[in-house]
Amino acid sequence: MKVMLIDDEHHALHSLKRTLLETDPFLKVSLFTNGKEALDQLIGDAHDVVITDFWLPGIDGVTLLEKIQTVCPEAIRILVNGHADDAMLFKSLHVAHQVLHKPLDSKLLWALICQTANLLPLVSDETMRKVLGGVSKLPSAPKLYRELSALLQQSNCTIEDMVRLISRDPAITAKLLQLANSAFFTRRAKTVELRAAVVRLGINTIRNLLLGVELFEPGSLIARAIGRDLDNVQQNALKMAQMAERLARGTALAGDAFVAGLLADLGQVVFLMTFGSEWRDCRSDAKLHARPLHEVEQEYFGVSHAEVGGYLLGLWGLPYSLVEAVANHHRPERIIAPLYSTSAITAISTALIENNPIDDAWLMSMKAKTRVDVLRENLAGAS
Numbered sequence: 001m002k003v004m005l006i007d008d009e010h011h012a013l014h015s016l017k018r019t020l021l022e023t024d025p026f027l028k029v030s031l032f033t034n035g036k037e038a039l040d041q042l043i044g045d046a047h048d049v050v051i052t053d054f055w056l057p058g059i060d061g062v063t064l065l066e067k068i069q070t071v072c073p074e075a076i077r078i079l080v081n082g083h084a085d086d087a088m089l090f091k092s093l094h095v096a097h098q099v100l101h102k103p104l105d106s107k108l109l110w111a112l113i114c115q116t117a118n119l120l121p122l123v124s125d126e127t128m129r130k131v132l133g134g135v136s137k138l139p140s141a142p143k144l145y146r147e148l149s150a151l152l153q154q155s156n157c158t159i160e161d162m163v164r165l166i167s168r169d170p171a172i173t174a175k176l177l178q179l180a181n182s183a184f185f186t187r188r189a190k191t192v193e194l195r196a197a198v199v200r201l202g203i204n205t206i207r208n209l210l211l212g213v214e215l216f217e218p219g220s221l222i223a224r225a226i227g228r229d230l231d232n233v234q235q236n237a238l239k240m241a242q243m244a245e246r247l248a249r250g251t252a253l254a255g256d257a258f259v260a261g262l263l264a265d266l267g268q269v270v271f272l273m274t275f276g277s278e279w280r281d282c283r284s285d286a287k288l289h290a291r292p293l294h295e296v297e298q299e300y301f302g303v304s305h306a307e308v309g310g311y312l313l314g315l316w317g318l319p320y321s322l323v324e325a326v327a328n329h330h331r332p333e334r335i336i337a338p339l340y341s342t343s344a345i346t347a348i349s350t351a352l353i354e355n356n357p358i359d360d361a362w363l364m365s366m367k368a369k370t371r372v373d374v375l376r377e378n379l380a381g382a383s
Helices: 010-023 035-044 061-071 086-092 106-122 126-133 142-152 159-166 170-180 194-201 203-212 221-225 227-247 254-263 266-275 277-288 293-301 305-315 320-327 342-353 360-365 369-382
Strands: 002-006 028-032 049-053 076-081 098-101
Touching: 002 010, 002 035, 010 028, 010 106, 028 035, 035 049, 035 061, 049 061, 049 106, 061 076, 061 086, 098 106, 106 305, 106 320, 126 305, 142 159, 142 170, 142 203, 142 227, 159 170, 159 194, 159 203, 170 194, 170 203, 170 227, 170 254, 170 266, 194 203, 194 254, 227 254, 227 266, 227 342, 227 369, 254 320, 254 342, 266 277, 266 293, 266 305, 277 293, 293 305, 305 320, 320 342, 342 369, 360 369
Parallel strands: 002 028, 002 049, 049 076, 076 098
Antiparallel strands: none
């Protein structure tokens, strides 16, 4: 794992490096006090994580990260600032994967590095990592975006109204969770629950983000070209979310399960946005030969939408429980703990919606077989 730290405070840099190496002596840590020198180094020496202070001599951190995105797009880009404000937040939205407060907490930084190490096996292809590293905003379903925009312009807009609409769109949900979990808005534990995220951000901030910062691309050529496909992904995502919520009913996992179901196929939005016609060919191939889409994606791209979605959510600093649930929703055998967890619920929801078999022994180990059998019978009766 290669980490680059950029800050003009020499003492803080060396102290942080010393702490990190005490934790993991095999970690490779590069230190730079000058943005241009750091950029020159990255041109020929890619790093997994780049962490830069906002205030640097001759260049601000956002501008530097924009240049780094070009020369080393696969790196996870993190901005550090001791004087956070909305203007800086909005400026950094399109380039920084995550934002941290200064002074850096070495334990927090180490946790972030560990999460990065967990992400790398999900997408091993360097070209695909570069593609995903360049994704800063996602196209939302145009019709829903228009509804949400109209709602936000009403003076009597409520939190419940916003949650009701946002919870129908995976792209908007993912981006707002990214922001709500950033250091700009909280030093508390991360959250996957959508209502808590909306409350944390507040109506005014969300209004500014969606209406004034071009956080999404509902009117772009890309969004118009894939609008119908986006609507299909959105509708299926809502089915997955509702199924996951039903499976989690009566447990403390209901809110998290809904969001995990909603975001399970977020990688399809990324494929649509970045590969367009090639991904449509892949989807057509899967339908023609009656094969699972994720298996055909693996052959086309070397990775499926499940890993792509999980990787992007990890880049954006969302809780690893959500990353794991999304990345493994077609691969329940990769879920290590035999518990009725968010990951397990998301995998079961996928199987039920797609009418795929589920291993009975696995379900019984989680004491979920009866619940799943009832839901499967209900689905069969409704069809």
